[in-house]
Amino acid sequence: MKPTIQVHDKHFEVFIEKSVIENRINELAQRINLDYTAKRPLFLAILNGSFMFAAELMKSITVACEITFLRVSSYQATESSGKVHQILGLLENIKDRDVIVVEDIVDTGLTMVEIKQQLLAQQPASLSVVTLFQKPEALKQPIDIEYVGFEIENKFVLGYGLDYDGLGRNLGDLYVLC
Numbered sequence: 686m687k688p689t690i691q692v693h694d695k696h697f698e699v700f701i702e703k704s705v706i707e708n709r710i711n712e713l714a715q716r717i718n719l720d721y722t723a724k725r726p727l728f729l730a731i732l733n734g735s736f737m738f739a740a741e742l743m744k745s746i747t748v749a750c751e752i753t754f755l756r757v758s759s760y761q762a763t764e765s766s767g768k769v770h771q772i773l774g775l776l777e778n779i780k781d782r783d784v785i786v787v788e789d790i791v792d793t794g795l796t797m798v799e800i801k802q803q804l805l806a807q808q809p810a811s812l813s814v815v816t817l818f819q820k821p822e823a824l825k826q827p828i829d830i831e832y833v834g835f836e837i838e839n840k841f842v843l844g845y846g847l848d849y850d851g852l853g854r855n856l857g858d859l860y861v862l863c
């Protein structure tokens with residue numbers, strides 16, 4: 686039986702070990718290095734969840750690049766339109782830049798669809814997304830994601846930057862709800 690940990694009221698077990706995650710991040714970085722040779726990409730990492738992924742990814746990026754960090758606020762617009770996500774903290778001018786959004790996990794995809802729309806309105810030269818995890822079964826809107834670390838089943842996960850009600854972001858392995 687796998688050892689479990691308790692976070693708040695729930696129990697989690699190891700799902701993907703840190704070494705496996707970090708090997709895969711290195712592979713993603715190598716692909717990005719090839720695709721962005723002779724370019725100077727601007728990475729936009731979405732806080733809080735992507736801080737650990739972004740740090741690990743950047744260690745293996747060898748092309749000249751910049752990184753900045755954003756937040757996405759989420760609020761209920763109306764009953765009919767549901768949640769709206771707004772980008773906060775983007776001070777850089779992204780017009781004509783090669784932008785790469787760094788996200789922890791794409792679940793329904795709704796957040797990323799809106800982030801992409803808002804960034805495209807600022808006319809970057811190119812826009813791509815790198816996400817560490819994606820839950821294909823949970824997707825509610827079709828979305829192009831250029832770099833996906835792991836496709837995972839539709840279960841709640843924790844660790845490697847992802848939290849459960851504030852806790853667990855510091856865990857190096859990825860855990861799944863038992």
Ligand code: 5GP
Nearest residue numbers: 790791792793794795796840841842847848
């Ligand atoms: P989406 O708009 O794609 O449904 O939601 C994306 C956001 O929901 C992620 O950036 C993340 O903050 C949160 N999220 C989605 N699935 C999970 C999960 O399994 N665990 C945790 N901790 N957060 C998740």
